[in-house]
Amino acid sequence: MRKASVLIDCDFAIGHTDPRLFGAFVEHLGRCVYGGIYEPGHPTADEKGFRKDVLALVKELGPTLIRYPGGNFVSGYNWEDGVGPPTTRPVRLDLAWFSTEPNSFGTNEFMDWCRAAAVEPMMAVNLGTRGGDAARNLVEYCNHPGGTAWSDLRRAHGWDKPHDVKLWCLGNEMDGPWQMEHKSAAAYGAVAREAAKMMRWVDPTIALAACGSSGRNMPTFGQWEDTVLEHTFDHVDYISLHTYLNNYKQDTASFLASADLMDSFIDEVVALADAVAAKRRSGKRLMLSFDEWNVWYRTRRNRADRVKEGWPVAPPILEEIYTMEDALAFGGACISLLNHADRVKVACLAQLVNVIAPIMTETGGGAWRQTIFFPFAHMSRFGRGRVLRTQVESETYDSSYYDPRGTQDQVFAIPNVPYLKIAAVAQDGGGLSLFLLNRDLKQEIEVSVTARGFALLSVGERLELRHDDLKATNTRNAPGRIKPAPLQSVALDGERLQATLKPASWNVIHLTAS
Missing domain, CATH: 2.60.40.1180 (Golgi alpha-mannosidase II)
Known part of the structure; x- marks a missing residue:
């Protein structure tokens, strides 16, 4: 032994856990939305089409914040497609996941679902195929009380009161060549800066997260953060980072050690952000938004495989089946997040239902907890405090x-x-x-x-x-x-x-x- x-x-504390540390993620990807949180006609569905069996498990899991609508999906998403009468919404090809997007679930449905689940919404804006103009219009649609074109359109759609979304992502993984309209650090930094300015002019109360590196092993890691923050430092509150743990080598001991690399990644991003502050002689300290993290490796797919499958609606993709071993590595990641509560103020488990998720469903059938469900539920329940x-x-x-x-x-x-x-x-x-x-x-x-x-x-x-x-x-x-x-x-x-x-x-x- x-x-x-x-x-x-x-008396010796690292920091207080922010309620947003216990977040999760819903993307228009596979069966996360359609057949996951939303399935009209399901035996447990309410009048809005929300699966009540899933809602019950979400409340047991205990997320406090949900990031939406992506993910890779957001970099080609026209938010206007997902509002208004569902029968008039356009059907689109989604190039992120080679699926067909019916747009029958969109911004307003998501806000209603967040209220039903008692969670805070975190919205991402498209800074891939679009830019600051579409982003500030979405803020106006969601948060302005009325009397303007976009806020009155929301009211005409049936949502009289503002959604009052306080936390926003400025795009997603823009350092990744897999992203639609992938950008250099300088190009992304410029568009993120201008989007942030206009979004804050519409609603000065919002908080904003700029895209950091989508992985510690990206070839641009470090240089990306430095350049992006040179553009955005004065306009954002958070820099994001993403990590997915893997066991490709089937080496369990190393797999369980991998969460320690999350600790290193966090420390390095903190140092990069503080270096930008130091160059400015600024006392401002950016916080971190770890808005994608999980175990994921078995169901990764390449672009050629996606193309062969055609353009299905809500295909059963990325449905990782989690083992006991995965739950242990996942628990290590939970500990890493807690131990950086001084700077990691937002974190989102990716994702919530079916797609690399703690909750699985059968279309038309039941729902159950995957192994990773339990460490997250424990962290959310017992991890509030210093x-x-x-x-x-x-x-x-x-x-x-x-x-x-x-x-x-x-x-x-x-x-x-x-x-x-x-x-x-x-x-x-x-x-x-x-x-x-x-x-x-x-x-x-x-x-x-x-x-x-x-x-x-x-x-x-x-x-x-x-x-x-x-x-x-x-x-x-x-x-x-x-x-x-x-x-x-x-x-x-x-x-x-x-x-x-x-x-x-x-x-x-x-x-x-x-």
């Missing part, structure tokens, strides 16, 4: 991580990976939540946690997610194969907590103030 010790002090610094003593291992995204295959060394990865969050009411990942595939870890400066604590909920078969999944016919169970070996004596974590396990211990 391995041993690890952790020291926590309630993230504390943790001093960890744990045995380590060396790893390497293969990532093919970019212009060439890359291997990143990850030395000295602690077997124990942990985040600690102090709640405002005096409680303390511990998120613990045992990355040892064979041995238990006996963890000793000293929590100093807290009032008397007692053990509340204690949860463990694990399975003897790391390739096990939840399916339509076996939706409960993998689910949380009580963590058995937990003892608390004053400020000292002892817990034994089983091999390859995700664990949550919630201590309540007595």
Whole structure:
């Protein structure tokens, strides 16, 4: 059995978790919208066509924010196609996913769905095939009360009150050659700056996120952020970053270490943003929007495969089936996000339903939780508060991580990976939540946690997610194969907590103030 010790002090905090840290993502991609959140005629559908079984699972999952409508989709999207009477909306070819877009679900339907799900909308504007003019018109349509052409058009469409969208993305992954109207950093920075100016002139209360690198291994990483922020620094609040973890090499130990590269990516983007501030002698500190993150690698598709499939409506694509192993790597990513709560203020799990998602549905049938559902739900439920610094003593291992995204295959060394990865969050009411990942595939870890400066604590909920078969999944016919169970070996004596974590396990211990 391995041993690890952790020291926590309630006075030493990293930062407060922003409610927007627990976001997710809905794109017009595959069955995320059609057959996912929206399926008129489904036995559980309400009068608006929203699947109530999906809504119930979304509320259990606990996202606070939903990014929409893309993703790659947004770089060719005319938002005007998705408003007005559905019977008059144009049907379009979607070049992002080689699908046919019926536009029967659009901006107003999304706002209604957000209200039904009790989440905040985060809207992206098309800075691929369009620019600042279309972007400022969408802000006016969504947020202006009335008396102008676009706001009165919204009212004529049946939504009298403004949607009051406060958070906006200035395009999506514009550094990627796969993007429609892919741009250089200078070209994107210029159009994003002008769009931001006009959008803020329409509504000065909005917050804006500029596109950073869509991956740490992009050949332009670093230079992209520097150039884009030279253009946009004074006009935006966030710089975005995206990461998808993979196990292409079928190396579980390295896969579970990959979340540590998220830590490096975040630290590097923070340094890049602060360098731009330093050159300006500015005290402004940009926050980070990690608005796409997940495990994804099995269902990636190339352009030739998409073309062969024709132009279907809502095809079943990118429907990653998640394993127990995936849930562990995913849990590591949750811990990485929490441990950067001082600068990562927005994060969006990509995506929400069916497409690389925690929730799966059968068209006309049921819905169920994938393995990654549970770490996210735990993070959202127990991760609100002050993230504390943790001093960890744990045995380590060396790893390497293969990532093919970019212009060439890359291997990143990850030395000295602690077997124990942990985040600690102090709640405002005096409680303390511990998120613990045992990355040892064979041995238990006996963890000793000293929590100093807290009032008397007692053990509340204690949860463990694990399975003897790391390739096990939840399916339509076996939706409960993998689910949380009580963590058995937990003892608390004053400020000292002892817990034994089983091999390859995700664990949550919630201590309540007595």
